[in-house]
Amino acid sequence: MVKAVLGDDTQLNLAEDRLFNSGIPTQVGLIIGKINSDLDRGFVFDLVPTPPNDAGEPACSISESVRDEKKKGLKGKSQMEMSLLVIDRDWVAEHARQVSRMLLGGMNVVGIYVWAVESSFKASSTILWQTVKGVAEAAPFYESGMDERLLIHISYSPTRWTCRNCIMGSSMTSTSLRPCDFKMGKLLASLPTFRCKYNFEMRLPIFLKDASNASTLRDIICNGISCHAKELKGAKAIVDGNLVFKDQQSTSNSEHEVELLLPFMKDGPSEVCSMEEIVGLVIFSGAIYSSAYLCPKEPISQVISDIKGDIISSLRSRLDIICDGAEGDVDSTVDSEDASNEIQSEKPAQLILHESRKRCSLSFPRRVLVPWLADVFICDYLQPSETFEEVKDHCKEMMSMVVPQDVSAILEVETGASPLTAKSFWDAIRGNSAPESHHSARKSDKGSTRVGAAKSKYSNLNIVTALAILLLSILIGLVIMMRP
Known part of the structure; x- marks a missing residue:
């Protein structure tokens, strides 16, 4: 079980600055990193925001007038404090599915992050857990029974980071979201x-x-x-x-x-x-x-x-x-x-x-490699008719990254x-390179029999020829030996 999480300080500080400067009330996105169950540790490389859906709507928003029925009579509470988060779970899961294809070995979509006020985050624990579960199902770890994912909350009121370990199960319980130790440090620059x-x-x-x-x-x-x-x-x-x-x-x-x-x-x-x-x-x-x-x-x-x-x-x-x-x-x-x-x-x-x-x-x-962060690469796949420009557009949309303008930075490692x-x-x-059409397995059987018979006749002819040459050589040798 994950007890401690280390995040790359350079990338997470950049993400925090981006969120504060954006002025948006809420955002949801993916955590790119790694979970090692043997070490009980998690690693966070970067936070990737989920892009707007096909209708141009954000993946996460705050409900306008949802209020707790038990607190209707209380005064002095702002509407923001009573609001819940509204998350397009299917769209976040689809984003996770596509991003997971672009990650190389040792990197995974390990959970989601949420940028929201503290009260909205606490009031929306159920939908947050359901979103994490959807991401886990859309981007599973390779051959791993690991049922843990991370949920990072970046709060701007008050300003702080918190991380929770989400235990996937059939339904959410009181132990489904467990706090874990979260620290920032140097990570990406030291990865072999x-x-x-x-x-x-x-x-x-x-x-x-x-x-x-x-x-x-x-x-x-x-x-x-x-x-x-x-x-x-x-x-x-x-x-x-x-x-x-x-x-x-x-x-x-x-x-x-x-x-x-x-x-x-x-x-x-x-x-x-x-x-x-x-x-x-x-x-x-x-x-x-x-x-x-x-x-x-x-x-x-x-x-x-x-x-x-x-x-x-x-x-x-x-x-x-x-x-x-x-x-x-x-x-x-x-x-x-x-x-x-x-x-x-x-x-x-x-x-x-x-x-x-x-x-x-x-x-x-075919796989191509694209520079991502520090000396770390991600990948994309090119169809025969596609170009590097489409790779750049896909990386920009899925990873919210600045793609190098010089296409030579993209490595075409699989030339064929x-x-x-x-x-x-x-x-x-x-081993016949010429394509043939066979109408039935029986017809293929007959064809192979004819080929086998032809090969057999050819082999018999070779044996007879070899024996004739051998006998002729013996006769010539005897003649030479008998000459005075």
């Missing part, structure tokens, strides 16, 4: 950086109808990523050429290079099936550039876990981006070798693959987009 380039390849079977619950492109890839996450969890790590031990501490604030060593064939296939049930393959391969930051007193094993989580979260975020754009105009490209087999689908993520007999290929968004290809099973195992 760990970087990893991770190469991967997934070969995911496409089953006949009713042979598997996964039929759409999204379902198949989700299952594949989940299986890969289990494999990645057991990977060993090498940092700067040295194998990492569990309680090893970092002694340097410089950048470190990480290599992950996957266990060799540790787990079997996720589904046992017969050959007749498979009609195709989804082949997903590429390289992910991962990065993570180590907070004070954390062992190196923690940042390795953060990198593994960042890799899987990045894969899932890219899939979500494609699915989010499925209702719009998402580009789908095919190999130019056979233009007649092009699949025109406005919803490629919802494509029913076992019904398709055509080869298709599309590109996952990760290809995702769905094609015939028989094309895949033969």
Whole structure:
């Protein structure tokens, strides 16, 4: 349970000045940081205000005339002291969901902050807890059963900061909001950086109808990523050429290079099936550039876990981006070798693959790194048709940050987009690059039999030729030896 929270003094003082100078009565936003349950500590990197919703209305406001019925007869109380906070919880949760995609390993949306007068804050504990719960559900921590989030209150009457640990549960109780020690100090300037380039390849079977619950492109890839996450969890790590031990501490604030060593064939296939049930393959391969930051007193094993989580979260975020754009105009490209087999689908993520007999290929968004605070970066994802200008606009809207005008400051660490290809099973195992159309699994079986027979005849011919050459060589040798 979080008992102490350390916030970066530079960023939190800037946030306080911004709020005081704004003149607004209230504001809600996200806390970007980290919670370490082993250390019982929380870390706050920055506060990011939630932007106005699609209607241009602020995410948080103060009710105009809500008053406590028990205090109707009291005089001398101002309306502000009786008012409650009105928060667009769904909009704050959506903001958290999108921001969580932009955070690298070791960084999370760890809660919300509220700028409000003391009396309004105390009177609105229920809606505040519900908002924190919505954020926790929209931006969960990777493979963590942690049910804690932070709630920071910045009061201007009186002026002070307070922090509470929110215990998530089915409903709010008297112990759901617990005060915790809150301090400010140097944080961001002393975070060691760990970087990893991770190469991967997934070969995911496409089953006949009713042979598997996964039929759409999204379902198949989700299952594949989940299986890969289990494999990645057991990977060993090498940092700067040295194998990492569990309680090893970092002694340097410089950048470190990480290599992950996957266990060799540790787990079997996720589904046992017969050959007749498979009609195709989804082949997903590429390289992910991962990065993570180590907070004070954390062992190196923690940042390795953060990198593994960042890799899987990045894969899932890219899939979500494609699915989010499925209702719009998402580009789908095919190999130019056979233009007649092009699949025109406005919803490629919802494509029913076992019904398709055509080869298709599309590109996952590629990750780029954007300078954020101090030497810390955040990330964004570029679709093939997008530019850095769209990255700058997205960062400005979601993170309320000043993006460098020089686009060279944005690091394009993944130069090639990760290809995702769905094609015939028989094309895949033969290594045939030319797309073919198969009308049934039976027809594919016949095709493979003919190919096998042709290869067998070719092999027999090679054997006969080799034997003839050998016999001829022996005869020539005997003739030479018998000559005087």
